[in-house]
Each structure stands twice: as structure tokens, then as C-alpha cells.
Amino acid sequence: MKAGIGRRLWGAGVALLFSVAATPVWAETCVIDDADREVCLAQPASRIVALSPGATELVFAAGAGDQVVGVVSFSDYPPEAKQRQSVGSHTRLDLETVLSLEPDLLVGWVTGNPHEQLEKLQRLGMSLYLSEPRRFEEVATSLERLATLAGTRERGQVAADEFRAGVGELRERYADASPVRVFYQVWDEPLMTVNDEHLISQAISLCGGKNVFGELPRLVPRIGEEAVLAADPEAIVAGGMGEENRDWLDDWERFEELNAVRRDNLFFVPPSLIQRPTPRLLEGTRILCDHLETARGRH
Structure with missing residues (x-):
């Protein structure tokens, strides 16, 4: 009788051991x-x-x-x-x-x-x-x-x-590209851009561009139209109030004295592809690089 009870207890113990072993254990x-x-x-x-x-x-x-x-x-x-x-x-x-x-x-x-x-x-x-x-x-x-x-x-x-x-490929491709002076518009009212600490500015640099407002102290500084006219960028890049809305770029066409306007270097990049720090930033940067390559051809 006692031997039978012992065997059952031993069997239950083995079953419990295997059950614990089969349960996933996650360390913090x-x-x-x-x-x-x-x-x-x-x-x-x-x-x-x-x-x-x-x-x-x-x-x-x-x-x-x-x-x-x-x-x-x-x-x-x-x-x-x-x-x-x-x-x-x-x-x-x-x-x-x-x-x-x-x-x-x-x-x-x-x-x-x-x-x-x-x-x-x-x-x-x-x-x-x-x-x-x-x-x-x-x-x-x-x-x-x-x-x-x-x-x-x-x-x-x-x-x-x-x-x-993908980032490495772009860095190698544009390592020796001639620089293009770029103004990136991140918002319209108030007019806003980015400095060199921002990912968008780093995308510009990766493509061989130079952010004309890169040295400003704030990450997303407010500027005026006069500042853009004084900087006279070779290319203006913007997103907009939607993935296909180029209205912000159309507003710059009235400033015919700007190099970017004279050379038709007003470029649109869908904002979700370049304004969000996600893997799709790579897709947006490729579009940006293509635009700056077009600008180089219009020097």
C-alpha cells in the first residue's frame, strides 16, 4: 500500500518537474x-x-x-x-x-x-x-x-x-557630390525650418546638400521670408498639409529673385517619409537625394 502511494507521489513529482521545464521562463x-x-x-x-x-x-x-x-x-x-x-x-x-x-x-x-x-x-x-x-x-x-x-x-x-x-549605400553614392545649398520648410505659418541637429538636416547632408539654416540654435527654428531671401538657397524642399499637397512650394514662386525659383528647384517630399524618424525615412531620403541631384544638373 505504502509502496503504491510512494510510486504515485514520485510520478506526480516527475510530471510537475516536466511541466515546469516546459513553461517558458523570461528573464527581466x-x-x-x-x-x-x-x-x-x-x-x-x-x-x-x-x-x-x-x-x-x-x-x-x-x-x-x-x-x-x-x-x-x-x-x-x-x-x-x-x-x-x-x-x-x-x-x-x-x-x-x-x-x-x-x-x-x-x-x-x-x-x-x-x-x-x-x-x-x-x-x-x-x-x-x-x-x-x-x-x-x-x-x-x-x-x-x-x-x-x-x-x-x-x-x-x-x-x-x-x-x-540602405543608409550606407546612400552615403557612399553621394560622398563626393558637389554641395547644394538647401532650405527645408517644415511648416508654413509660422514659417519654420530645421537646424543641423535634426534628422531632416542629416538627410540633406547625406545627399550632399548643405542646410542654409543649419547653424541656428533651435532644433526647429522660426524664421521669416526675409531670412530665406537673404540665404538665397539653390533648392527649396518642403512637405505640406498632406501627402500630395505642394501649396507651400507654390507660394515661393512669387520670389523670382531666388536661385531656387529661377532654376525651378522647388521640390516636394511627402512629409510622412521624411518627418517621421522611422525606417521609411530611408525612402524619403532617396527621394530627397534624387531632387538634389536634379538641382546639381541645373547649376
Whole structure:
């Protein structure tokens, strides 16, 4: 009798041992975000809320699109992102909706989200990764770090490697290109541009261009039309109020004294391809490089 009980207990112990061994064990995973903060998760994120359109693109590109449960307005890429629950805009989050989604990871925007709302979410126990790549390489490392937190490392690594390779090809192709003096218009009213710390200016440099306002102290400085006339760029590049809206460029055609106007060097790049720090920045930079190559031919 006792022997039978012993055998049953031994069998139960072996079964329990195999059950434990078959259960995935995740060590705590930590990364450093773009605000130089350590972000740690006990398990891979399974419910992610992205708090900017750029963050949404990065998470999907890192292979974690299936884990995204919430996004902000204008999160229009990839198309699947439009099917996710809206949590307000990046400038005003709907905290009640964010909390109702029970996220285990928020991906915020360093300078784009309201600090007080991010702080409140953290006080409520939310894990927050702050994103704002400022260099091409940081786009690649963002993919790697987000993939690490989401448990999609292989897919994130592939995306990061492809991005690095594409940037390397452009850097080699335009390394000896003659410089083109460029004004990039990021907004119309007030008139705004970018300095050399901005990713857009680094894209200009990658294509062999020179940002005529690159030395200004602010990342996104306000300027006047007079400043553009004084700088007299060889090319003017702009996005617009939409992916196909060239109205901002049309406004410059009245300044016939500008070299960019005389040479017909008024170029459009869809804003989502160059104003978001995501892998699609590579596509936008290729378009920009083609435009600047056209400008070179009109010297």
C-alpha cells in the first residue's frame, strides 16, 4: 500500500518537474530609451500603446504590430494601424482610454507628448519607453530596443540591418557630390525650418546638400521670408498639409529673385517619409537625394 502511494507521489513529482521545464521562463529585459532612461519588463510586452505616429511605425517595423492595441491620431502607417483603438492625439492623450486598454508598455514621444500626462501614467504604474531618434543610427537601434522589449528580436534585427545597409549605400553614392545649398520648410505659418541637429538636416547632408539654416540654435527654428531671401538657397524642399499637397512650394514662386525659383528647384517630399524618424525615412531620403541631384544638373 505504502509502496503504491510512494510510486504515485514520485510520478506526480516527475510530471510537475516536466511541466515546469516546459513553461517558458523570461528573464527581466532592460533597454535604455532615447531619454537615457532604463526601461525594464519582466515579460515581453503583449499590449503596447504607441503615443505618436512615428512610435506606431517603429513598433510595427520592429515586428510587434500584433501587440499594438492603441495608437494616436494620424497613425496611418502601416494600414493596419488604422484598425487599432484611438487614444487621442499626441498632444492630448485620452488617459481613460489608455488605461482601459491595460497596456504593459507605452511608447511615448520625448518632445511631442505632454509631460504631465506621461508622468501621471507612470505614477499609475505604466511602463514607459520614450522614443525620439535624432540620428540615422538611432532609428536602427530603436528598432532593436523595441524588438527586445516586445520579444521580436529577430524581426527587429532584420529591419535594423536593412535600414543601416540602405543608409550606407546612400552615403557612399553621394560622398563626393558637389554641395547644394538647401532650405527645408517644415511648416508654413509660422514659417519654420530645421537646424543641423535634426534628422531632416542629416538627410540633406547625406545627399550632399548643405542646410542654409543649419547653424541656428533651435532644433526647429522660426524664421521669416526675409531670412530665406537673404540665404538665397539653390533648392527649396518642403512637405505640406498632406501627402500630395505642394501649396507651400507654390507660394515661393512669387520670389523670382531666388536661385531656387529661377532654376525651378522647388521640390516636394511627402512629409510622412521624411518627418517621421522611422525606417521609411530611408525612402524619403532617396527621394530627397534624387531632387538634389536634379538641382546639381541645373547649376
